[in-house]
Amino acid sequence: MSDSDGKKTLGLKGARPGNVKQSFSHGRTKNVVVETKRKRVVVPKPGAAKGGAAGQASKPAKGDPSKRPAGISDAEMERRMKALAAAKAREEEEAQQRAEEEKAREEERQRRREDAERKEREEREREEALKAKAEEEERQKRETEEAAKRAAAAAAAPAEEPAAQRAAKQPAKPAAPERKAERERDDRGRGAKGRGGDGARRAGKLTLNQALSGGEGGRQLSMAAMKRKQERARQKAMGGSVEREKIVRDVQIPETIVVSELANRMAERVADVVKSLMQMGMMVTQNQTIDADTAELIVEEFGHKAVRVSDADVEDVIKTEDDNEEDLQPRPPVITVMGHVDHGKTSILDAIRNAKVVSGEAGGITQHIGAYQVTTDQGAVLTFLDTPGHAAFTSMRSRGAQVTDIVVLVVAADDAVMPQTVEAINHAKAAGVPMIVAINKCDLPAADPNKVRTDLLQHEVIVEQMSGEVQDVEVSAHTGQGLDELLEAIALQAEILELKANPNRAAEGAVIEAQLDVGRGPVATVLVQRGTLHQGDIFVVGEQWGKVRALINDKGERVKEAGPSVPVEVLGLNGTPEAGDVLNVVDTEAQAREIAEYRESAAKEKRAAAGAATTLEQLMAKAKEDENVTELPIVVKADVQGSAEAIVQAMEKIGNEEVRVRVLHSGVGAITESDIGLAEASGAPVFGFNVRANAPARTAANQKGVEIRYYSVIYDLVDDVKAAASGLLSAEIRENFIGYAQIKEVFKVSGVGKVAGCLVTEGVARRSAGVRLLRDDVVIHEGTLKTLKRFKDEVPEVQSGQECGMAFENYDDIRPNDVIEIFEREEVERQLD
Template identity: 80%
Template sequence: MSDNEKKPLGVRGGPRSGHVKQSFSHGRTKSVVVETKRKRVVVPKPGTPGNSAGSAAPSGTPSKSAPRPAGISDAEMERRLKAVQAAKASEADEAQRRAAEDLAREEERNRKRAEIEEKEREEREREERARKKAEEEEDKRAEKKAAEAAPEPAPPSPENAPVADKAPTRGAPPKKAKPEPERREKPGKGDDRRRSGKLTLNQALSEDGGRRRSMAAMKRKQERARQKAMGGPQQREKVTRDVQVPETIVVSELANRMAERVADVVKALMQNGIMATQNQSIDADTAELIVEEFGHRIQRVSDADVEDVIQQVEDDPKELKTRPPVITIMGHVDHGKTSLLDAIRKTNVVSGEAGGITQHIGAYQVTTESGAVLTFLDTPGHAAFTSMRSRGAQVTDIVILVVAADDSVMPQTIEAIKHARAAGVPMIVAINKIDRPGADPDKVRAELLQHEVIVEKMSGDVLDVEVSAINGTGLDELLENIALQAELLELRANPDRAAIGAVIEAQLDVGRGPVATVLIQNGTLHQGDIFVVGEQWGKVRALVNDHGDRVPEAGPSVPVEVLGLNGTPEAGDVLNVVETEAQAREISEYRQEAAKDKRAAAGAATTLEQLMAKAKEDADVSELPIVVKADVQGSAEAIVQAMEKIGNEEVRVRVLHYGVGAITETDIGLAEASGAPVIGFNVRANAPARQSANQKGVEIRYYSVIYDLVDDVKAAASGLLSAEVREHFIGYAEIKEVFKVTGVGKVAGCQVTEGAARRSAGVRLLRDNVVIHEGTLKTLKRFKDEVKEVNVGQECGMAFENYEDIRPGDVIEIFVREEVERSLD
């Protein structure tokens, strides 16, 4: 059969079967049939390269006589042989490439090692030269000292002079033989203590591979050796510092400012008899002692020095620019101040105020037809807002005093005059409501004379204008007078500096947080500026003008609402811009601590006797406690001031807490503990506070007009007053005879000489017109019968309760008592 003929398939080329006996415990066995597959042999095609006659077959290749596997053609066999040869060639190329790379890495490693060894050799040579130089200098110094200490040698003779040159002097010490320098063995490859090349995993896991010293450790060792060769470590020069020490300072902070170790400072304190840890504070005198002991200079500073960052620099006159005037409108309540401002602004603010009266300070900017910009402050006219009007006068340039022509000068008008004079600002009198039937402007001018306000029509220097806010009469003349007064004042400010402003009003807005209405007085306030205002600080998040629009900046005389405070400031606080948040926070903390200390000092500045007297006084005074929450700071302060004026020597109103914002559960808890009502002025209680108030039985009263609030609190305080007892005289009776009745005691036989005698009335016993007893009647009889009343001219019998010292001729005064309810005026 030829090779090209196909062979029939059979079991010859397939797997071979056999039997295997398996043994189990207890002598059991089992015969299992297994199959073993025959190994496949690849037979190359006859005549292929490498298998020609006379050449040896390659390793791993079957010989020509080897049988070819079934089903493999010559083409397939040749293709497989080529694939095997190509794979072997590829493996050979890869092996050559890896060998070349290993060789290159080894050469690079050897080059780096040679460089490092060269550097070490140069470093050792430098150290050797430095050591030799140091030893030579040491030998020279030793020789010099020995020569100075030895006696003067005799001059050498000429014959032994050459010998003297060669031999040392008799008294001179012999030269020390220089010690042979230690030869540092060049570290071999196995003893190298430094890392050369990369640290492999085997090296790291080996016994000494992970303990090799780092390059930094080797450098430190070389530095120590160099210093030792040069004669020891060089002492660094002591740095003297200026150490700022406040009134009290923590020990660790003092060490930090001196750049000294804390342990050394604590040790110095202990040596001076002061046992203090690093977290304890010491006073300035002790700190000064420690600073001087360490060789530094002390600078005493005060806690108040933190405010020095607020620069109070004088502005260059060349940088000053004209600014709009700030006009404050003052006057009595309901004299038309806000209506006059409405007519100027052509708006309607009065309709937005509760009860038609102004509850807050409003700040507005108005541009006149001539182009002049004016800033107006509208202050409340009610007596409770005295402090608010006072703040308005402090930041104003011109005061417009509004007086109603049909009502004349009133108490708050006089108060406004006093505020304007205290502020030292010019005044313009606006006589309003001249359209009313009973208007009499001349009467107003005449009454102003009584308060030393002399208008121009009365040959004075105070401008006066007759206006009507309803009809718009005289408004143009009023604006002209304001512009004229502003020109005379020459108002100027520097807009190119850090802003300074005054808080006109402050409130806690639910959606925006603490909001302050600020009138910029100097400089320009930009969005993003960091500022401190009173005890609070913040970063300007947004600026809102009087029209409700956001603006990027606000210049002098511009009123804006400032958002971004961390708390609600007090109305009247000054706003100053600082450079960093750290400065603002530090100033704020200092002011808070100062205010706390001031309050504590005010409470502690009393002696024990004063405390006892105050406690006794308070025991006799009834108090009406209240909790006040208002929408803005100015209203809260005005309510508190009004509450302080309510009361007398018997009763008073005590404000337990007042604040800005909605009524919260905390307010309810405080009111419940003190049995006080909660008063909300233009604010409401939140849902948890309402539920808490219902559960605890706390009364919440809401108000939007301050008149109603004051009247209700006054009425409630009047209920605490004890009723007034009044006596009404009824009559007199004269004792004619005294009888002793068994079981009753002494009974006076009397005759009513005036008025009448009643059994329920009070009586006084008079002897020679002197009261010797006051009490009540035990019995009143007419003949033998008990009667309620005996009229004048009739006789009766009287007996006193628990009193029997009665004599003929004594006079009995009869009266009745009546309780009358009192109220606070």
Template identity: 75%
Template structure:
């Protein structure tokens, strides 16, 4: 069977020609097909009427003739084709007319625009020609004026010297007689002046030689020439009196004339006019630095200082002035003063509400919380495919870690890992306040613990959704049902128990359930519809802060809105700075960080507090002003808190402190969060008798300043994950200052608690050991009164304490001076035996008295 299955190929009649045509389809597919074409047959009518018949075919005569119609074409089909051809022809004519009309309109528009442009260019040329003509006219006038002045000066000079300018000389008339020879000393050079090099007038070109004039006559002649208005260069000697009287002036130089003409030309063309002074509204705080005041007025600082000096104030541009003085200066310069309070400096922080069209989706911020050793960091390691827990001292997390993870689905998630130790309550609260979702990690073999309950409270206070991750399901004895049941006591009802809180069973060790947890996070984030505006000034929260030896203050910032870029100027808490570098969680340097991205920021002026808010501002002056205001406000607040204490309260506190023993310590940690946690833990140590007093705490290495403070206070230095530098170690050895290093907060708290327990007074316990009754009293020489006793109960020991009871009333308490049995000194006497006793420094004993014998022991107390 052939390719065409017995069908004839398509054609238009005539001799066929075969060829290949390449057909194109969607998605880049092509196909080559074989087609046949027939040459067009041209029919020439033989009779005049044939043309009219052919005309019915709309330009195709062979279609209208039934005899020459292609085979297989019916009349109806023929009529349909003729109708289609006529319609196509009509459409073609209409399209041609429309295109012609559009082309005509476009040509008219181009012509109109061309005429407008030519008109504007012609007007501009005419204006420039007029300005140029005016400038040339002024230049000619100025040149003519200068020439006139020069000619007048030359005329006056000729009048004074009795000569004529060469330009005014006329050719001598021919007269009979011998020619008069020119004098030898007459000026022969055209450019030579009529005066000599010393300003002395040359001889006139007369035949007889003139008499030599005296110096007095020359001075009188020069003064008369000046009186007549001679503006030429001065002649003769410049005397002191002439200089003081302003005589001997010069005419304007050619360069000065050119400058004047140039100014006139620029003024004529409109370039020389000074812009009008702009009146500004100057914000004026209570105090302001003079240089900043000049910047706000857009004036020169030197002019502002000059204005203040005219007021009698000898100041420099770096000094501060009060608002009243600054207002006078502002009014003198023609501006308006706008009084603002100190708190108004924070208004420069952008707080504009974002528009809905500017908001874009951002990754969710997820905080992992739970009890210590429940596997929070191990779970994050399993998600990140990292091994952070191996680097943690003691296997516990002691810092907030911020990481960004790309899930298998391609979505980004920012994780915050918080410590679970009881001392890090403030860290957990800080993590919950900046998060979108909280993952509560509970160990299936340990159930709900105290820090688990605390994490639940933090999440509820922050009003963020919870996802319960039941970890360690691979261990023997894991019971997820018990975890879900325990959570019911804290109003946490999981989905497995028909609640609304998602719960996922997983194992961070084996990786089981990790995908389910990521799906739960994605679902919760989709419900929250998290969005932010990345095109505004950045703002974020400081998760952690530390002082690096090589890099200076470093803050871990979680960007919450906007985009933080390298070079941005920012203010964070009481500190400010300019972004010198941004480092992501992988240790790579990046140029910018968008919403929900954690980065380390370098370039701070000092170490901020963890939890402070970072805001980007426009200028360094604004950032410095805001930071100074916040620092001053914090200092005033602390001073006000101290001043609020009355004198009676101070006296009562001083009296109470007399009986309280204090253990002073100095704490240095690696990051701000750890320092705060250690201080909070140490302040809880103690009771009514002893307490721990924090002299100073901070971040960074131990320095000589810390050693000096510790020596003055007799306090040890506690270093948490930091070390003392070489100079500080040597100083500490010389001064006998104790430095203790720790890397685990358990050990630090236990050691400080043990040291504080040493300040407690020992507890004295008294143990009864026997009774003895006095039967008779003897007087022994050299000993004194000796009681003959019978031990009625227990045992009597010489080293024990004794009390003398008379009628069941204690009349003496002391120790024994001697204990004898018969004539021998013994250590103890048992019950039922007789003995002799003598009291130390007491002799008022009587028969019938009872001696109570006891022993005391001291028990060292410890802090709970």
């Protein structure tokens, strides 16, 4: 193609030229020459119009070869037509979908534009409101200052000034219209001032509505702020500020105190205290801690009186004074049932309560301390503590004796006095409480109550039938024999003791048992000793504190309060206390939290001091001891605190100077993933006592290969740990002497060295055995044989009465008449006692 000038241009073959007008920004346009491709017109072949009358003009007939390309069958043509229809349907569907998406996008864009416009409108209105508010406040402030200046100038005018001078100073009165306009301006000014400044001062007394209104659109002021504002305006009007009298306070200073807390106790501004500290050269913030000496200097600088207190003074809020005699009222006695394991303690209590308690204990062994109240036929109320009898629960039983008034010592008539019976006697004597002996199982054929009474004499327990003062009753928990007599004996003993307590004071009690309940959280079984514990009381117990959320008695019923000698379950603790902790009711949560934190920090310091060696010699001795001792680490989780503590104490008794059991962690509640992590890091097994591992813990244990063992009877747990610890003991090497030989002659053999010609005098000489060389019955060498020959042949052994040749490994100092001792070693496995 060529243009009008005759130049050739690049174009499309068979195309025709055309003009297109392009539009640009700012109204610019440009004409562009384009070329358009001509459409190809397909002329049908002759005969193509045939069959058109049948209505097939739009699509070719299948059998008409003129309607389709050559070489395509009917089936292929039909398939192509179907594909074409499907493609058209797909295109229509896609076009519809694109249209819907475009519509949705357009709606979203519209919504965003509306949101942006609304936000912009709200922001503009907010800015206008803030600007108007600021202008209003500025105007009110300016008018208040002007009013205060006028009031101060009026008050400062001397009263003694002669009237003539005042008249001379005063300007000439304006005309009547001018005076009227001035009054209107003053009225408008006073109305605009409304609140605050001179207008507020002149408005009379401050009312509650005026104080709460605070200003239109402004911040509401408190009553105290309004009074301070009026006081400042009054002082300004009187011609100067009057300093308020300084209030001197007694400021308590502990060993360390936070700067902001010190300022709070002095009622001074924190910024002033920080500034004073910086002037002393201490760059501190309000959240930093300073020592007591620095705090005392600051207190004296601000004009207050410093009172030094120690951290332990936080416990002074616990009222420990004795009760007045007139305030005391009779209370039920607390009876502790003690005795050897399986002597029938729980069965006797069970028969008294008419409830099957023992059936719920694994193996018939009481695992926890239970507390129950029983009412006798005579109406007397008795509180029973059932302590476990197993030796591992010694500490729990001792705590039971500390809170008790009377001890019932249960001894089986067919078994007599046993080791735990003696321990129970010692605990009762240490607690200084009277004892009643209940000789149980008197219905058995092998029962011998007199043997029990005789055995008790060895431990200085003299019963009444032996002319002593200790009551003894023959009972049978199985048949109910003697139970009424036992209750009468308890009631008589309680009457002699004249037990009294003051119920009208802050409660004080002892934790008998504590556990972590899944649904209720930490739960403590508390025996109230003095005062009355109410629902809602704030208390501190050991290192924990809480607020009584609910009280549940021994029958499982909710109660509102619990008096002296009443056992209840307490809910609402922030953590699980230890059995034996003392519960005290305090006034506020702040006091309870402070006491608990102090006790926790003191316990941590005590544990750290106990575990730390103080001198170099102690460090070296501890390192040497740890090097020589093999440890078996374990992790223990139990259902209640008392069981966990008892298991730990039992573990500490297992071992000797070579092997010991180390409890890495003991706690209450289910076995968790953190327990598995601790066990895996230390290579320790996890022992669960009446608890199970949760699902994440089980998964982690399977992945990390940590062994979890479950127990419900403490015997089995102790035995398994003892067996595992025994496996860590080094095997005992035992020597068996198998023969003796005497050296007759010593020969020198080239390549071998000195060879002893020996006669086996006793037993047998073996090549594989160990040998010792004795000279004048003194061991001078111990080793092994290099050779054992008989008639120039190497032999494994030589019998007694035969001659042989022997040579020692790396030893040549042998002489005639020396004796050779022949022995074998064997390893014997050891067991812990």
